[in-house]
Amino acid sequence: MKDVTQLHEGWSLRHEGASLPAQVPGCVHTDLLAAGVIPDPFLGRNETEIAWVGRRAWSYGTELAHDSGHERSELVFEGLDTVAEVLLDGAPLGSARNMHRVHRFDVTGRSGPLEVRFGSAYDEAERVRALTGDRPNVYPEPFQYVRKMACSFGWDWGPTVVTAGMWRPVRIEHWSTARLAEVRPLVTVDGATGHVELRVRTARTDSGAGRPLTLRATVAGVVAETSFEGAETVLRLEVPEPELWWPRGYGSQPLYGLDVELLDGAGTPLDAWSRRIGFRTVTVDRSPDAHGTGFTFVVNGVRIFARGVNWIPDDVLPSRITPERYRTRLAQAADANVDLVRIWGGGIYEDDAFYDACDELGLMVWQDFLFACAAYPEEQPLRGEVEAEARDNVVRLMPHPSLVLWNGNNENLWGFRDWDWEEPLAGDSWGEGYYLGVLPRIVAELDPTRPYAAGSPWSGSWDHHPNDPRHGTHHSWEVWNRRDYADYRTEVPRFCSEFGWQAPPAISTLRRALPGEDLAPDSPGMLHHQKAEDGNGKLDRGIERHFGLPEGDFDRWHYLAQVVQARAVAAGIEHWRSHWPVCAGTVVWQLNDCWPVSSWAAIDGDGRLKPLHHELRRVYADRLLSLVPAEGGPVLALDNQSGTTWHTTVTLRRLTADGTVLKEAALDLEAAARTVVRLVVPASLLPDAAGGKEFLVADADGLRAVHLPVYDKEFAHPAPAYDVRVEAADGGAVVTVTARTLLRDLLLQADRLAPTATADRGLVTLLPGEEVRIAVRGWTGGDPEAVRAALFTVGTV
Structure with a gap:
């Protein structure tokens, strides 16, 4: 029987003439961190201080013993990041130029010092660029010339930390x-x-x-x-x-x-x-219809509205991601009622532990091939690496029933059309041959049981614009970049596979990442941990449109930025869900972060939940009640994605800001399984926008929707008044807030009570006389005043 020996012990990293203990799997950065040679790149502006690491060559060494009990011995590297020469007893065994594939070397009958020399990924990228010619991309780093995790070179949410090392297991296989x-x-x-x-x-x-x-x-x-x-x-x-x-x-x-x-x-x-x-069938219905060209997942014959999130590597040092961490993050996704996770093309093919967790949790996986936001050369030496990488990973991942789609790339077909690539390329290759030729051929050959899409976004053919919302998959970024989130409601994409809005991370995450800093939106550390182009400007404009910009009050700015993020994403999902089955899915950008940063994530870089996460739980629930603004007044939508009929009574109330009921109606409604009911709100219940003193509330089965006909800054919010009661509970406390006035988007930031504290809910709107019970874990204090200091509402005190 084949014998397998893991080679995880006894490695050393050579640095400045000395040998440092090395962890395998791991990388140069983790070893230098452990030895105290470099500071934590996640803290302050240390990222810039460790940039030299990615531009150096490195060497790892250990001793390889020989086992003569079998006919063949092979040295197997599951992941070499990225440019490596492997030597045994001073003689070359082979080389590697791809982080995303397995490398195997014959070491039969051989033993002695084993050395793995890693070159700089920058040097390799420049070598390949010189061979293939220059290509455009959206960032100033050369990531498309080397088969390495693209976001190692930085992204609009990530640091530039260019790694090297044996990032996945190493073993010896002996067999006969x-x-x-x-x-x-x-x-x-x-x-x-x-x-x-x-x-x-x-x-x-x-x-x-x-x-x-x-x-x-x-x-x-x-x-x-x-x-x-x-x-x-x-x-x-x-x-x-x-x-x-x-x-x-x-x-x-x-x-x-x-x-x-x-x-x-x-x-x-x-x-x-x-x-x-697992036994199941999966197809994507891309049939043309009166609305354009659909994109609907069909599992076991059932058409599905996909409630998705985009996934990036959970750590910029991916060797640190454990199976337990995968499980925690994906369980958080499931807790938000997510049923699809898209693995974005600028990251990695994740560890099997990721897909195992998705299999068990029922999370469908959309897997991008690893191409993102750039024109990729199709010549050698890259073409052979791309094919080998695709074959390796299709074979490795195809047993997982959660895997439902192979996708060719992220935004590159769109980029060719809209990002001024065509003229500078002047006929040079840019990746189209991968997405429309090599990759679909490999999937058809190796894994014909699953659908393939050429890219995201992609309209299905060059007959339509690649990002046409009427055809196939669509990325909606104009709203975040230039407009108000209300503009999500101006179109109904067939499948929105990317959209989102930024917010800063939790306050405890900021305090840990920026120690000693006097926090402000434009303080040095905050700006360094904001990687998006004009990111803070866009955050400020989003707040200003709806609330006015708080001057000199970081805590309130922080809270309002998180409110706008949650509201923006909810606005898109509520609108698009209400148009099922024309729209068949939304994939929020993004679920997670790879370090502490202001970003589009629902879970920040320290694993803390933003209000967006709780809002996803609401808008992705099987049953969603919403008041969707539309021309002529809001539409009441009952979205029932459950498998049973929803019988309910919806109470509609037109109120004034002080809680006075001006008009009330009860509607008995029924939504069949997997259907949406849309009703125009009766004219008598429409709040008058003049004066900014009226609003509309819909309630049904414990669900609530609120509609203000004006921006919050134009609404007559009363000064919030409420009572707070704190009761001890196992492992924490229960906080009860009783409203004496309208409390719009009340939020308890539990980490202000203790860095480890969490709350079981996010934003909630209470009418006068109503109360909410908030379960807090990780804090056993009983001081109501401490709770008050951690409570925020839209209305100012």
Whole structure:
């Protein structure tokens, strides 16, 4: 049987003539941090102080012992970041130029000092640029010339931390006769029968060539085997009446162990492979219709409105991301009623632990191939790396039932059309051949069970503008960049795969990341941790439109920026959900951060939830009640994405700012499963915008929607008055706030009570006499005044 030895111990990093202890998996930055050589790049403006690390060459070393008990020994690197030469006892074994693929070297019968020399990714990028010629991109760094995590070179939410090292496991495999080189399970469902077609490729030693082998597979109690003599074989299993895997909210997520054994002619085990699979069908309906060209996920025959978030690497030093951290972050996504996670093309193909968690949580995964915001050369040496990388990762990830889409790139088809690329390219390659040729061919060959899209955004063909909202997927960025969030309501995209609004991170995150700084929107550390072009200007304009800009009051600016973020994203989702099935999904930019930064994330760089996260839980719930502004007055929308009919009574109240009810009506409504009911609000209930003293509230089944006909700064908000009561509870406290006036977007920033404290809800609007109970964990104090200092509302005291 094949023996595997992990090579994670005994490594050293050579620095300035000395040897430092090295952690594998890891990277140069993590080792230098552990040795105290560099400061934490996440704190203050340290990012600039450690920039030299990415421009240096580095060397790792250990001792490789020889095991002579097998015919073949292979040294396997699951991830070399990125430009590496591997030497054993001073002699070259081979090289690597791609962070995103596995590298394997024959070390049979050899031992001695093992050295891995890493060159600067900058140097490699410049070498390739000299060979292929210059290409445009949206950032001043050369990330498209090297197959490395693009956001290592910085992004509009991330620092420039250009890593190097063995960022994934290293091992020695010892084997004889043959091993499993590739196992591809094609899992399909036909009626009540599940099918697993195993396509297997083997590697053989010289003595094993041509010898008969047996392949045996087991799944759900079904066993099949076949004998073969060549390098490849196919084995088929049929599973009667398997339980189907469903996205969360649509059913359960049963997973079946699939075990594969390779045996020699005498029945002696040679190698084994095990994964979990799920039985389900998935397609994307891209049929033309009266509205344009659709883009609707269909799982097990059920059409789905995708409630999605975009995912970036959870740490700019990705070797630090543990399975537990993946689980926590993805559980937070599920807690926000998310059912789809798009892995963005400027990051990485994530660890299997990511996809395992998605399999179990019912989170559909949209996987970008790793191309983002740039024109990519299609010549060698990149073309061969791109194909090898795609093959590696399609084969590795295809067992996961959560994976529902392969996507060719992020914004590059759009960029070619709209970002002034065509003229400077002058006919040079820019990636189109990857997205419309190489990648769909590889997916069709290796994983024909899943749909492929050429890019995001993409209208389906060059017959339409790549970012036409009427066709395919759409990115909505004009609103954040130049307009008011109300303008999300001016169009109905078929599938909005990117849109978002920025906000600063939690106050405790800022205090940790900017120690000793007198916080202000334009303080040095705040500006350094704001990477978007005119990011603070856009934040200020968003606040100014709705509230007026608070001068000299950072705490209030911070709160209002987070309110605007939550409201902006909610405005888009409420509007687009109300137009299901014309619009079939929204994917918010973004779920997470890779460091402490002002960004579009719902979860900040320290893992704290912004108000946006709680708002996503509301607007992504199966049942959503909303008042969607429209020409002529708000539309009442009941969006029922649950599997059962929603019978409810909606109470509509037209009120004045002091809580006086001017008009009230009760509507008995019914929304069938997976449908939306839209009603024009009766004229008698429409609040009068003149004077800014009236508003509209809709309530049903504990859900609430609020509509103000004017901006908040034009509304007669009363000075907020409320009572606070604090009660002890296991591991924390329960805070009860009782309103004596209208409290608009009341928020408890629990981390102001203690850095580890969390609250179970975000923004809430209370009418006079109403109360809300907020569960706080991580704080056991009982001081109501401390709570008052952590409470904010739109109305000023």
